[in-house]
Amino acid sequence: MYTKEDQQLAEKLLDHSTELESGQNIMLQLIGLNGIGLLRALVEQVRKRDAHPFIKIEDPEMNRVLLEEGDEDFWANQAEVDQLPLMKQMDAFVGIRAAENIYENSGVPKEANNAYSKEFLNPVHFKERVEHTNWVVLRYPSPAFAMNAKMPTEKFRNFYYNACIFDYEKLEQAMKPLEDLLRKTDLIQLKGDGTDIQFSVKGQNWIPCFGKRNIPDGELFSSPIIDSVNGHITYAPSVYQGKPFEYVKLEVEDGIVVDFDSSNNSALEEILDTDEGARRFGEFSFGLNPVIKEPMYDILFDEKIYGSNHLTLGKDYAIASNGNSSNIHWDLVCIGPDVYCDGELIRKGREFVKDELKGLNPDAF
CATH class of the missing domain: 3.40.1830.10 (Thermophilic metalloprotease (M29))
Known part of the structure; x- marks a missing residue:
């Protein structure tokens, strides 16, 4: 039954x-x-x-x-x-x-x-x-x-x-203005509590996700130019390889993690030492599912949290490649940073402020 x-x-x-x-x-x-x-x-x-x-x-x-x-x-x-x-x-x-x-x-x-x-x-x-x-x-x-x-x-x-069981067709249409904007963008910057990081996505492919590969879904992803990532970022709670992390903080120079802190530093260091690509980033994404609001230690949900971004350690996806190869792919989520595209504020905290993007805010659904 x-x-x-x-x-x-x-x-x-x-x-x-x-x-x-x-x-x-x-x-x-x-x-x-x-x-x-x-x-x-x-x-x-x-x-x-x-x-x-x-x-x-x-x-x-x-x-x-x-x-x-x-x-x-x-x-x-x-x-x-x-x-x-x-x-x-x-x-x-x-x-x-x-x-x-x-x-x-x-x-x-x-x-x-x-x-x-x-x-x-x-x-x-x-x-x-x-x-x-x-x-x-x-x-x-x-x-x-x-x-x-x-x-x-x-x-x-x-x-x-x-x-x-969500209206993914409506979400697909709402994503299109953001995809169009990102395909024209060079520099993305995230600024928030414990986070100030920037990187280039110039010429990168962007993939809208609306229920085809994950359920639940709701993200728009690409990958950063591999050596362009600079700054620091603080992530929400996460579980990777069965190991819990209440927080993860990374310091990045020219695309490489050079320093870190977390609630489980020995486990984090082991993950970062997996191979050379484990200290580099293979994906960047916007979380866009208006139903998912808070982290629940499950990345298939947490990476879709509305008003979030994930900047992923490890292997890229061939469909939006930046050349990073690794045996890990760890989607770490940063909730609610301000997002700037080429210096223009497009999202303040968790709400899009640019008119053509407001259809992605939860009240639009």
């Missing part, structure tokens, strides 16, 4: 996000049994569209054991024998992250995370899935997820579906 909301979400994932067609192959990956109702709805809807579901159900605790015990040879074999050949035959992919403990992998050693990222995550997901399928990933609501959001369970459930 599954709920009416799960059926509505499944239909949006297949029709809007992956644009699934008759005869196509689609991988449906569920990590954590909490989302089994949505998976059932997806399987039923895939077959109604005369397409072919390939189902991967994974247990988060088993995955943790594999991460802890795996090395480069293990993950290279997993990729070569199992998931990479299958992924190469996929036209579409839906990934449901339904694990209830976001800290499950907090004790996985740095070397083990690096081995997984290098030999499995990068070839299977970043190279094959991201570049060659119509893919979408999402979290699934749970009491544990509600606790991280500091909401009652039922209130969070309603919030979740409001954020996910």
Whole structure:
């Protein structure tokens, strides 16, 4: 059995996000049994569209054991024998992250995370899935997820579906003036509490996101010219590789992190030392989902917070590349800085002030 909301979400994932067609192959990956109702709805809807579901159900605790015990040879074999050949035959992919403990992998050693990222995550997901399928990933609501959001369970459930089953067509239209402006922009500056940083985006590609690759969605992203980033930035709470950070502060010179502070400096230093690209930035984005207001330790939601920006450490996306290569991609979110484009204030705190951009403010929805 599954709920009416799960059926509505499944239909949006297949029709809007992956644009699934008759005869196509689609991988449906569920990590954590909490989302089994949505998976059932997806399987039923895939077959109604005369397409072919390939189902991967994974247990988060088993995955943790594999991460802890795996090395480069293990993950290279997993990729070569199992998931990479299958992924190469996929036209579409839906990934449901339904694990209830976001800290499950907090004790996985740095070397083990690096081995997984290098030999499995990068070839299977970043190279094959991201570049060659119509893919979408999402979290699934749970009491544990509600606790991280500091909401009652039922209130969070309603919030979740409001954020996910959203009028993305309206958001798509509202994004266009901002995209047009950014394509003409050279220098972007963020100024706020603990943040004063600038960088060039001259000639970079900009990608509007309105429910095609993430659910919930609502962002407009590119990447900074790799050596142009200078200043300091303070980020909201974040969890990366199962490790919690109440805050992260970075000092940047010519595109490289030269100093840092956080609530967990030993873990932060390990992440920054992953490889050369881990101290550089591979993405810059505007968060634009008017339903999502506060961080909840889940980046698929937090990076979409309205009035936010994320300046991402690590690997770029091929579709908006700046040449940065890394085994990490950490979307760190800065909430509410003033944003200047070539010296002009376009957003004051969390509200756009330029007339043609006011359609992105929450009261417009």
